[in-house]
Amino acid sequence: xxxxxxxxxxxxxxxxxxxxxKTNQQVKEDKKNxxxxxxxxxxxxxxxxxxxxxxxxxxxxxxxxxATDGTNNSNNSHNNRSSVPVxxxxxxxxxxxxxxxxxxxxxxxxxMSGSVGSGGGGGGEAAAVVMVMKDDDEExxxxxxxxxxxxxxxxxARTENELSFKKNEYLKVLKQTNSDWWLVKSLITSLTTGxxxxxxxxxxxxxxxxxxxxxNMKRGECERHLLHTLNDHGSFLVRDSESRKNEYSLSVRDMxxxxxxxxxxQDQGGVFITRRNPFPSLHALVxxxxxxxxxxxxxxxxxxVRLDTPDTPGLSYNTCDVWEIPSEQIHLVRQLGSGQFGDVxxxxxxRTVPVAVKTxxxxxxxxxxxxxxxxxxxxxxxxxxxxxxxxSTQKTPIYIITELMKNGSLLDYLRGKGRGLPxxxxxxxxxxxxxxxxxxxxxxxxxxxxxxxxxxxxxxxxVKVADFGLSRLVQEEEYEAHEGAKFPIKWTAPEALTHNRxxxxxxxxxxGVLLMEIVTGGATPYPGLTNAEVVEHLERGYRMPQPxxxxxxxxxxxxxxxxxxxxxxxxxxxxxxFLDDFFTIDESDYRExxx
Numbered sequence: 001x002x003x004x005x006x007x008x009x010x011x012x013x014x015x016x017x018x019x020x021x022k023t024n025q026q027v028k029e030d031k032k033n034x035x036x037x038x039x040x041x042x043x044x045x046x047x048x049x050x051x052x053x054x055x056x057x058x059x060x061x062x063x064x065x066x067a068t069d070g071t072n073n074s075n076n077s078h079n080n081r082s083s084v085p086v087x088x089x090x091x092x093x094x095x096x097x098x099x100x101x102x103x104x105x106x107x108x109x110x111x112m113s114g115s116v117g118s119g120g121g122g123g124g125e126a127a128a129v130v131m132v133m134k135d136d137d138e139e140x141x142x143x144x145x146x147x148x149x150x151x152x153x154x155x156x157a158r159t160e161n162e163l164s165f166k167k168n169e170y171l172k173v174l175k176q177t178n179s180d181w182w183l184v185k186s187l188i189t190s191l192t193t194g195x196x197x198x199x200x201x202x203x204x205x206x207x208x209x210x211x212x213x214x215x216n217m218k219r220g221e222c223e224r225h226l227l228h229t230l231n232d233h234g235s236f237l238v239r240d241s242e243s244r245k246n247e248y249s250l251s252v253r254d255m256x257x258x259x260x261x262x263x264x265x266q267d268q269g270g271v272f273i274t275r276r277n278p279f280p281s282l283h284a285l286v287x288x289x290x291x292x293x294x295x296x297x298x299x300x301x302x303x304x305v306r307l308d309t310p311d312t313p314g315l316s317y318n319t320c321d322v323w324e325i326p327s328e329q330i331h332l333v334r335q336l337g338s339g340q341f342g343d344v345x346x347x348x349x350x351r352t353v354p355v356a357v358k359t360x361x362x363x364x365x366x367x368x369x370x371x372x373x374x375x376x377x378x379x380x381x382x383x384x385x386x387x388x389x390x391x392s393t394q395k396t397p398i399y400i401i402t403e404l405m406k407n408g409s410l411l412d413y414l415r416g417k418g419r420g421l422p423x424x425x426x427x428x429x430x431x432x433x434x435x436x437x438x439x440x441x442x443x444x445x446x447x448x449x450x451x452x453x454x455x456x457x458x459x460x461x462x463v464k465v466a467d468f469g470l471s472r473l474v475q476e477e478e479y480e481a482h483e484g485a486k487f488p489i490k491w492t493a494p495e496a497l498t499h500n501r502x503x504x505x506x507x508x509x510x511x512g513v514l515l516m517e518i519v520t521g522g523a524t525p526y527p528g529l530t531n532a533e534v535v536e537h538l539e540r541g542y543r544m545p546q547p548x549x550x551x552x553x554x555x556x557x558x559x560x561x562x563x564x565x566x567x568x569x570x571x572x573x574x575x576x577x578f579l580d581d582f583f584t585i586d587e588s589d590y591r592e593x594x595x
């Protein structure tokens with residue numbers, strides 16, 4: 001035992017040293033416990049409101065720059081410890097770790113930078129915090145453990161087995177009956193159940209449930225929606241990228257034009273338009289740019305208005321599998337026209353649902369062939385093809401019941417109500433027909449009678465390809481016409497006229513003639529020439545001349561459709577995308593965020 005130690009003990013200095021050691025150890029433990037408590041602190045109450053007035057925290061003694069970059073300020077250490085830390089839009093939150101792994105995950109917290117008022121203490125500016133959080137209904141779904149759907153549109157039940165619902169109404173799934181109809185229970189009146197069409201609904205919390213998400217929409221269709229009079233400056237939508245997998249496009253109306261931005265995924269999860277501003281989800285990105293239009297052409301104002309209501313799958317839930325119905329259920333209202341094999345009527349099913357009814361004229365076609373046509377139609381499902389609802393074959397005349405297009409045939413529309421369509425609408429009509437024909441091309445179906453008279457028109461210049469009376473499923477990709485069949489000479493390709501050989505490429509020839517009908521307002525092709533003269537002129541290489549109102553770009557497309565060698569004609573895939581991008585210069589039309 002040394003003298004120095006005895007001297008310190010005598011003066012009490014060893015107790016001081018012991019207290020200092022104990023104090024240092026306690027500080028270390030306190031720090032450890034503090035971090036442990038922070039990790040286990042309770043989560044903030046979650047709300048569904050999104051806006052700059054929610055969650056605004058004033059950070060005493062901090063400047064606006066420090067408020068957003070998260071750096072420390074030693075002059076205000078006491079205030080800093082008591083304030084709520086404000087992260088930046090770059091921040092990824094461990095609390096939402098699972099959702100942040102995918103761009104389509106659930107909403108996460110987003111912080112908007114910018115001054116919203118004076119701070120306390122040092123008088124610094126505050127940062128506006130916009131919270132995108134789960135609402136009580138989503139928590140209810142989690143507790144119940146059942147899938148909940150949300151209405152995207154209003155739907156009126158057609159039979160007693162179905163359930164009516166409103167847009168934004170919540171429905172709990174009871175049974176996934178088939179791919180088109182599910183049995184659900186209303187969460188407003190829990191005793192009400194019924195079947196509903198899935199095309200009118202989306203899963204709660206999914207990206208499809210967002211009013212701004214438009215899915216697989218082409219660029220031309222997107223611009224048509226945003227430039228509609230129902231939308232204003234700042235209206236926007238998010239759609240799947242047409243050319244790049246797992247990417248999206250943000251399209252924004254900027255006065256009288258539309259600006260597009262690419263939304264790219266991050267390797268570690270999340271999305272961004274510019275790498276300097278990544279976000280954990282699409283919800284977070286939209287929330288941020290809805291408050292701050294930083295770098296965009298304008299702040300995101302409101303989601304684009306949806307112009308088209310989806311088709312109901314089939315006539316009703318009752319007829320989705322059993323498509324033979326009694327003719328007594330059909331009430332004929334008025335005759336719309338007359339076709340090669342019969343008449344076309346506007347009618348009502350069950351006295352409530354408007355339908356189109358095609359009848360078989362006795363002696364004009366074998367009933368078995370007529371029924372074969374019905375079976376072909378039943379198996380075709382595309383947004384730009386007329387949908388078959390049901391057939392009635394037990395009595396004469398035989399009925400085929402399809403969806404009703406209120407404006408009749410495209411030919412009559414061009415000559416009447418739609419006279420003088422502007423070029424943009426003409427291109428839109430052609431693009432829709434090409435889309436429907438692209439589907440037939442993929443399915444190896446040959447239409448054989450594609451013309452304006454066999455295209456039907458609905459609202460907002462929406463058109464669908466109709467009259468598959470001459471269509472056949474062809475595994476060998478061509479069909480030999482039977483003896484005695486009648487051809488629409490002026491719409492038929494030369495190889496079909498001379499060798500009775502029909503292919504998808506002969507449909508492409510007919511599509512070129514259809515484009516000429518659209519441009520000329522429904523004028524008859526090859527004016528002044530008889531059918532025999534048309535055949536003779538075509539053999540010599542004659543093609544219809546360019547109308548004065550037709551742009552050279554569109555006329556050149558017609559000439560491609562009328563190539564003498566069928567292999568040199570474009571596919572409907574090419575025609576669809578060409579017309580959809582008709583007014584697009586190139587990929588450089590996509591804008592980058594201005595910083």
